Amino acid sequence: MDIEDIIQQGETKYVEFKSWIKVNKKELMNILTSEAVGFANTDGGIILVGVEDNGEITGCENYDEQNIIESIYDKTIPKLFTDIDIIKIANKDIIKITIQKSPEIVASSKGVVYKRLGKNTKPLYPSEYTSNSIKGFKGDYSAKIIERTTKDDIDFTEVERLKLKIQSRDKDSTLYQSDNLTFLKDLRLIDVDGDEIQLTVAGLLFVGTKDSIAKYMPQSEIIILIYNEGQTEYHKRLELKVPLVQAVDRIQQFFEDRNGIQNIQMGLFKLEIQDYPINVFQEALLNAISHRDYESATSIFC
Known part of the structure; x- marks a missing residue:
């Protein structure tokens, strides 16, 4: 949408206006920090500095983009990274500060936690923190x-x-024959x-894009660590920040390439015994992916 x-459309849950000309600059940095914390603890958003509450564009002058970024970074715990763009409208500079949703609760360096409530930013109290967890x-x-x-x-x-996975596993299913959006809607995706x-x-x-997964659910990253027998330090690491079907396929291939076979003679017959049964591995992998708290900020380790 154009800026x-x-x-x-005015201020919303995702958009905040701040005046550059009507506020002391030191105080403005504190205000921007509070607003950034509120967005980070909710669903992310943007702050448009140089726009009054009524939508009037008054612009910004003599600003230092790096100073704004560092000020928010220094005044938040854990440190909050923001993106800044300068947008010119009617020969006036608007500072656009973009804040992503944080996977963990962010506070100001003074220990105050904020959350976005409609178009306002309000304090978030400890008793409310659990609302961020999957249990809530x-x-x-x-x-x-x-x-x-x-x-x-x-x-x-x-x-x-x-669709191909469903087709290969259930020949009688007609689900995969639907158009893409109907297919996704029927699966509640x-x-x-x-x-x-x-x-x-x-x-x-x-079915999310890699960029969208990284933006909205970075904690869905799957990390595979490979250890030699008897060793406490891993010697290979695989990091996957991709959709689940693609991730499972890659991990299974990765596993199968390293799963050895022992030949055992049983009378007249020779048996091939895998080091690790593939069905046991698949069960463990699917449990690690499906039975985890996706509100947790940590990656999936296998």
């Missing part, structure tokens, strides 16, 4: 809609990969409201 259209979500967590995702967050190559399409948690994990 002028965003301004015309009522219902099917995999069907939870990830706000701000769109059709552009869907990797349609992964959609085809998923997307939510469709008019022309608006949003991914669910399951949808992002199965």
Whole structure:
């Protein structure tokens, strides 16, 4: 959406206006930090500095982008990274600060935690922290809609990969014959409201683009560590930040390439015994992926 259209719509859960000319600059840095913390603890958002509360564009002068970035970074725990863009409208500079949702609770360096409530930023108290955990979500967590995702967050190559998996495992299924969006909707991987399409948690994990997974659920990264027998230090590491079907396929191939076979003579017959049964490995892998808390900030280690 064009930045002028965003301004015309006013402040929202994802958009905050801040004046550059009406506030002491030291105080403004504290305000920007509080707003950034609020967005990080909710669903992310943008701060437009140089825009008044009523949408009037007054612009910014004599600003230091690096100083703003470092100020927010220095005033937050854990350190919060932000992106800054300068947008010129009617010969006036607007500072656009973009904040991503944090996988863990962020506080100001003064120890205050904020959260976005509608178009306002409010303090978040310790008793409310548990609402960020999976235990606080009522219902099917995999069907939870990830706000701000769109059709552009869907990797349609992964959609085809998923269709082929279903076709190969269930010859009688007609599900894979549907058009892509109907297919995704029937599996509850997307939510469709008019022309608006949003991914669910399951949808992002199965058919999200790599960039979208990194943005909205970086904790779904799968890390494989390989150890030699008797060693306490791993000698190979594989990191996967890709949709689940692709990840499982790559991990299984990785495993099979290293799974040795022993030949055992049993009378007249020779038996081939794998070092590790593939079905046991598959069960362990799927348990590690499916039975974890996806609100946790840590990666999946196998």
